[in-house]
Amino acid sequence: MLHSQSAEIIPSRWYNVVPDLPEPLPPPRSGSEEKSSIELLNSIIPAEMLRQEFTFNRYERIPDEIREQYLQVGRPTPLVRAVNLERVLGFSGKIFYKFEGATVTGSHKINTALPQAFYAAQEGVPEIVTETGAGQWGTATSMAGAINGLRTTVFMVKVSYNQKPGRKTVMGLYDGTVIASPSDKTDFGRRVLREKPDHPGSLGIAISEAVEYAISNGYRYMLGSVMNSVLTHQSVIGQETIAQLEMLGETPDALIGCVGGGSNFGGFVFPFIPGNRETEMIASTALEVPKFSKGEYRYDFIDSAGILPMLRMFSLGSDFVPGKIYAGGLRYHGSAPSLSILIRNGRIKTDEVGEEEVITALKLFARTQGVVAAPESGHAIASALRYVRNPDNAGKTVVINVSGHGYLDLGIFGEKK
Amino acid sequence: MKIILYFTMGYPDRATLSRFIASIPEDTVQYIELGFPSPDPKYDGPEIRKTHAAASFDAEDLEEIAGVARDSAEKVYALRYVSDFIQEPSFTDTVRNAGFSGIIAPDLLTDYFQERIEIVTGIERSGLEFIPFINPSTPDPVISEVLRTAGSWIYYGLLPSTGIMVPYDVNAITERIHGMNSGRKVVVGFGIRSLEDARKISSTGAYGVAIGTMLIRYLERGDVEAFSSLITRFSEVAEDVQ
Numbered sequence: 001m002l003h004s005q006s007a008e009i010i011p012s013r014w015y016n017v018v019p020d021l022p023e024p025l026p027p028p029r030s031g032s033e034e035k036s037s038i039e040l041l042n043s044i045i046p047a048e049m050l051r052q053e054f055t056f057n058r059y060e061r062i063p064d065e066i067r068e069q070y071l072q073v074g075r076p077t078p079l080v081r082a083v084n085l086e087r088v089l090g091f092s093g094k095i096f097y098k099f100e101g102a103t104v105t106g107s108h109k110i111n112t113a114l115p116q117a118f119y120a121a122q123e124g125v126p127e128i129v130t131e132t133g134a135g136q137w138g139t140a141t142s143m144a145g146a147i148n149g150l151r152t153t154v155f156m157v158k159v160s161y162n163q164k165p166g167r168k169t170v171m172g173l174y175d176g177t178v179i180a181s182p183s184d185k186t187d188f189g190r191r192v193l194r195e196k197p198d199h200p201g202s203l204g205i206a207i208s209e210a211v212e213y214a215i216s217n218g219y220r221y222m223l224g225s226v227m228n229s230v231l232t233h234q235s236v237i238g239q240e241t242i243a244q245l246e247m248l249g250e251t252p253d254a255l256i257g258c259v260g261g262g263s264n265f266g267g268f269v270f271p272f273i274p275g276n277r278e279t280e281m282i283a284s285t286a287l288e289v290p291k292f293s294k295g296e297y298r299y300d301f302i303d304s305a306g307i308l309p310m311l312r313m314f315s316l317g318s319d320f321v322p323g324k325i326y327a328g329g330l331r332y333h334g335s336a337p338s339l340s341i342l343i344r345n346g347r348i349k350t351d352e353v354g355e356e357e358v359i360t361a362l363k364l365f366a367r368t369q370g371v372v373a374a375p376e377s378g379h380a381i382a383s384a385l386r387y388v389r390n391p392d393n394a395g396k397t398v399v400i401n402v403s404g405h406g407y408l409d410l411g412i413f414g415e416k417k
Numbered sequence: 418m419k420i421i422l423y424f425t426m427g428y429p430d431r432a433t434l435s436r437f438i439a440s441i442p443e444d445t446v447q448y449i450e451l452g453f454p455s456p457d458p459k460y461d462g463p464e465i466r467k468t469h470a471a472a473s474f475d476a477e478d479l480e481e482i483a484g485v486a487r488d489s490a491e492k493v494y495a496l497r498y499v500s501d502f503i504q505e506p507s508f509t510d511t512v513r514n515a516g517f518s519g520i521i522a523p524d525l526l527t528d529y530f531q532e533r534i535e536i537v538t539g540i541e542r543s544g545l546e547f548i549p550f551i552n553p554s555t556p557d558p559v560i561s562e563v564l565r566t567a568g569s570w571i572y573y574g575l576l577p578s579t580g581i582m583v584p585y586d587v588n589a590i591t592e593r594i595h596g597m598n599s600g601r602k603v604v605v606g607f608g609i610r611s612l613e614d615a616r617k618i619s620s621t622g623a624y625g626v627a628i629g630t631m632l633i634r635y636l637e638r639g640d641v642e643a644f645s646s647l648i649t650r651f652s653e654v655a656e657d658v659q
């Protein structure tokens with residue numbers, strides 16, 4: 001039940017959840033008295049991004065150029081009924097998955113990388129800069145930079161850099177320059193290295209390096225997740241899903257996705273929120289990064305150096321360094337403020353799954369559906385398996401967001417484990 | 418359109434501030450908002466934050482400054498963070514006794530959303546108006562609710578916090594203000610940087626513009642003449658659209 005690429009399914013506007021939230025979105029705050037880190041955003045992110053970050057408009061028109069680029073990278077992505085999985089599980093309901101892994105860069109990240117690179121190119125800068133953990137975001141940014149005529153520099157968390165040479169190669173094919181972080185390219189990186197020369201790096205450190213590098217060169221910094229504007233761009237996932245389900249005459253009982261910073265999840269479920277109290281929404285995270293159960297709801301920094309503003313969100317602390325975790329994209333300490341509000345107010349439920357269960361789920365999904373899903377997406381699949389195995393949910397219709405493919409993360413299935 | 422001015426009480430000091438307020442040309446300013454210095458002016462921009470840190474302020478100052486303000490504007494409102502007055506049950510009475518007409522609490526809807534009804538009731542019970550502070554991030558259902566409990570006007574912040582310039586879209590703001598259509602006057606502020614900004618805002622059909630950050634440089638220099646001529650120029654812009 002694979003839908004062919006019908007351009008009409010690509011939405012013409014992005015959906016912004018802010019006007020539909022049950023309570024106000026707490027504004028970003030500066031951590032320092034001296035300089036405003038929000039003003040800093042002004043100088044490093046494209047002005048159009050900043051406008052979208054703080055807008056109350058429920059909808060933002062998607063520029064024609066971006067819709068064209070969406071089509072080029074594989075949108076709309078397929079919505080597939082997982083018939084074999086249903087059969088193997090003996091499930092009396094229906095399981096669908098939205099497959100963001102079908103985009104050319106292999107994950108949902110391209111949905112926001114394209115508009116951000118497009119807005120940066122419109123401002124006439126030669127280069128965009130970002131960080132990447134697992135490599136998905138760096139890949140998407142490099143590709144978006146390439147097709148928008150920009151150079152791209154990516155600060156990649158050192159452990160991933162060493163573990164995933166394949167990622168570097170792909171970013172290189174897109175003409176991206178990849179730097180292992182902590183690096184000697186920035187003051188912050190040099191400081192970290194002085195204290196601990198073999199520091200494995202973290203997403204927070206890489207963000208800090210990328211921001212510093214963008215500021216000192218006058219380049220534009222690309223935001224990978226967490227920020228409201230990013231979740232707005234990701235709303236193409238949910239809007240397409242709504243259109244595809246409608247074509248099939250289906251109404252979902254539950255939507256399940258994974259959460260790192262919250263962008264694929266927010267993009268997937270938020271478009272379902274207006275006027276809808278029935279559909280269950282379940283945000284799945286790593287047991288090893290228990291932000292919703294052990295994290296506090298409070299203002300915390302986006303990055304560990306405290307360069308970027310603070311956001312009010314569920315957070316494990318911006319200095320949180322998870323142990324080695326198989327799903328790099330879920331290492332992040334916080335989660336988008338809009339998502340945090342909806343979790344606190346009970347509209348969105350949460351689930352936590354650990355490594356073994358995720359790997360089992362990924363194997364089952366591969367065996368039944370042929371899809372090698374990303375380790376991050378494996379959490380969504382594992383939580384969905386819990387859901388359909390619960391006798392209370394017999395006969396229900398479930399949609400899983402499979403945020404990416406896992407072809408560049410095969411190491412998690414290796415002998416070491 | 419009307420002019421509303423914001424000052425942090427005790428900045429730069431009682432005497433200078435009183436002199437500034439007393440210099441306001443007659444019939445130019447509708448309301449004056451007086452901010453209570455806060456140890457953590459969390460939603461203020463860097464310039465207003467500095468005024469909070471530098472202000473020297475006590476109970477005597479309150480009486481004098483509020484008194485001068487009452488003589489210079491139609492009504493005077495107190496601006497204070499809920500986090501600063503929540504432990505101070507006598508605050509609303511203090512404010513009323515000093516002659517203020519109402520209270521603006523910039524963090525009420527964001528940080529005290531669960532407690533909002535109780536806090537607003539407390540304000541009203543003291544005979545004060547509750548002036549809601551909303552901004553682009555305030556969701557529609559919250560705005561509708563708040564409009565029902567508001568005093569005579571609502572404060573619409575253009576920006577997430579003062580002093581932080583993010584692009585805003587005057588047309589979209591106009592539409593939203595018209596959409597509110599609640600019979601409440603809308604005062605627009607948090608981000609007015611020039612006469613031109615005020616002119617733009619006047620085209621939105623707003624009741625007034627609030628000016629704060631722009632005044633700090635005059636207060637800092639103690640330049641009363643430049644300040645009062647600025648106010649005259651603003652009031653000319655405002656009169657253009659009456």
Ligand SMILES: Cc1ncc(COP(=O)(O)O)c(C=O)c1O
Nearest residue numbers: 136225260261262263264329404
């Ligand atoms: C495939 C995939 N899924 C999910 C995530 C988590 O991020 P977010 O919660 O912003 O979607 C990542 C992040 O790198 C990812 O690569």
